[in-house]
Amino acid sequence: MIVAFIGHRYTDITPQLKTRLLETIESLIVNEKADTFLFGSKSEFNDICYETVTLLKNKYPHIKRIYVRGEYEYIHDDYRNYLLTLYEDTFYPVEVHNAGYRAYVKRNKVMIDMCDKLVVYYNERYRLKNRASGTEISVEYAAKKKKPICNIFKEL
Numbered sequence: 001m002i003v004a005f006i007g008h009r010y011t012d013i014t015p016q017l018k019t020r021l022l023e024t025i026e027s028l029i030v031n032e033k034a035d036t037f038l039f040g041s042k043s044e045f046n047d048i049c050y051e052t053v054t055l056l057k058n059k060y061p062h063i064k065r066i067y068v069r070g071e072y073e074y075i076h077d078d079y080r081n082y083l084l085t086l087y088e089d090t091f092y093p094v095e096v097h098n099a100g101y102r103a104y105v106k107r108n109k110v111m112i113d114m115c116d117k118l119v120v121y122y123n124e125r126y127r128l129k130n131r132a133s134g135t136e137i138s139v140e141y142a143a144k145k146k147k148p149i150c151n152i153f154k155e156l
Helices: 014-031 044-057 077-086 100-114 134-144
Strands: 004-009 036-039 064-068 087-092 118-122 149-151
Touching: 004 044, 004 134, 014 044, 014 118, 036 044, 036 087, 044 064, 044 118, 064 077, 064 100, 077 087, 100 134, 118 134, 134 149
Parallel strands: 004 036, 004 118, 036 064, 064 087, 118 149
Antiparallel strands: none
């Protein structure tokens, strides 16, 4: 089972959030056989999810962390080797090529298409000044695709 993480750039990281996230991810591993976790970048929620999955990797060494890049289509071997000290794999989706400022939205859509379940930190009241947030666009896209969504924000 493949799980993707998407959330707002800024997240209120509390002990309660960390505990809920740990319980959720461990349940996905144990009860739903999740073994592959997709990560993007540019958000505090992504960072806390990465930390949690990495912690759980000590207990469940078979799980894989995959970094889905939204930038740097071509990377130098040194950077790839560095990323592979943190993740089991990394790739740049072809759909992101020439996407410009929409690169992260396109990258998130690729992650959603690949996953069996989406874990998000989505506050419906979080608004950018003149446009929808990338997280909002991603949650709406996942709902259209009928992907199961676990919103950690609502569970707190």
